[in-house]
Amino acid sequence: MELGISMFGDLGADLATGKFQPTQQRLAEIIEEIRLMDEVGLDYFGIGEHHRPDYAVPSPEIVLAAAATVTKRIKLGSAVSVISSSDPVKLYQNFAMIDLLSGGRAELMAGRGSFIESFPLFGYNLQDYDALFAEKLDLLLTINKNERVTWRGKFRAPLDDQAVLPRAVNDELPIWIAVGGTPQSVVRAGKLGLPLMIAIIGGTPAQFQPLFELYKTTYLEHGHDPARFQVGIHSHALFGDHASELSNTYFPKYAAQMDRVGRSRGWPPYQRTQFDFGMSKHGALFVGEADAMADKILHYQELFGLTRFAAHMDVGAPAHRDIMKSIEIFGTKIAPQIKKALAK
Template sequence: MEIGISMFGDLAFNRSTNSFQPAQQRIQEILEEIKLADEVGLDVFGIGEHHRPDFSVSSPEIILAAAAGITKNIKLTSSVTVLSSTDPVRVYQNFSSLDLVSNGRAEITVGRGSFIESFPLFGYNLNDYAGLFTEKLELLLAINKNDTITWKGKYRAPLVEQQVLPRAVDNHLDIWIAVGGTPESVVRAARLGLPLIVAIIGGMPRQFQPFFQLYKDEYLKAGHDPEKMQLATHSHGLIGDQAQETSDRYFPHYADQMNRIGKDRGWAPYSKAQFEGGREKEGALFVGDTAQVTDKILYHQELFGLTRFLLHVDVGAPSHKDLMRTIELLGTKVKPEVDKALRK
């Protein structure tokens, strides 16, 4: 089972100046964090795409290319690329180039996007939300299989005997599908035989069991090799030396970000009771000490049959020091214990 981290590049908010942390500072911190993740033996690093003032990263492939030069082993993926509002040809070219720079460590994780700022920014109509993703995924998969493409769709100019270059190492990129738990998205990924990552960031994770079972059933029904099935989850968390002290220190950062996003979406204010409930075994948060996080990862692996787990560590912009400690503990304490337990 692979264990890694993901980030969105959240920017810390300074109440005294009423301003966000400079993006340059946060990006430099992210690079230090990726370097450490590689050094402590984590398997995967993912960075997401946003186009808001509270996030520092709009182009994951640029950050990942910078990371490729300071890491040796860790896989580098988007988390996610909003495929609906970008061009599949350019996505493939960017990530195939990253694959060459990193000697075969690049992956793409694509999703429809839970944030919608990229649609008007790049000239797409939100009314085409579902159709854009379906069509662009089809084109991206075709490009991944063939270096010369003839293709026609509704939302993009046709391609006639066009080469898409450069090609990735071994002429192939792993392309994951990220979903929030809609059955249609799960079925699509399964029938295409694509690896699935489910964002479990609230509620009771056990409720997602039917989605994983649906994926497994449809994957096998479509005739795909069960040995190649890959399933992952992405959940929010932070690890410290003292569980409750870590929770108490992290809550204000987490709540501030939940409330900033919730203001746009009509959510009720985020409470400490919600946060502490999420830390329980049946909750979605991985906030605590190494023993708690280890036990919860193993519980989710048992529930869903995971081959990968990503801890999303920077919601609300905890301090660089706390992120570095989280990464250190995940790599040196949690991952070895998970590996040991799964070998039994």
């Protein structure tokens, strides 16, 4: 199982004034954090795309290109790229360049995104939400398989034997599908034979088990190679030396971010009881000490048959020093325990 970290580039906010941390500062911190992930031997880093004032990264490709120059072995991907409001040609070209800069370490994770700001920003109609994703994904996969492309669609000008260059190191990029838990999205990934990442950020993760079974069944029924089967989860995480101290320090920041998002979605205020349940063995938060977190990750690896676990580590913008500490614990304490257990 690959062990990695994802981020959205959350900007720290003053809880009294609501003023956000400078974007330039957070971007510099992210690059330092990715460098440390590489140094401690983690397998994967992913950065998400957002177009909101509380996030620093509208273009994952820029961060990943910078990260390619300061890392040696870690895989570098999006988490996610909102392909519905992107141009698949440019998206492939950008990630092919990251792949070339990094020596073949780039990945692209395609998703619909959990926010909608990119649609009006780039001139798309939300009423076309599903159709846009299906068409753009089709074009992206066609480009990934073919240097010269002839293609017709509804939302983009046609391509007539056009060369899409440069090409990735091995001509094709690894492309994952990220989903939030809808069966239709899981089935789509299984039919296409694409690796699947399921975001589990609340409730009881065990409730998601039928989706993993649905994905594997669909994948195999459509004749895809079992040896290439890949499935992962993305869950909110932060690691520390003392669980109670970490909990008390992190809860206010985490709750503030959940409430910022929740106000636009009609969610009730986030409660400490939710946070405490999330930290429990049966909850979706991976927040705590190394031994307990290694056991929790191994539990869900066995339950779901995971090939990748992504600790989403900057929700609510923990202090840079706390994220650096969390990365160090993940790479030097948690990952070795997990790899030793899985090697038995």
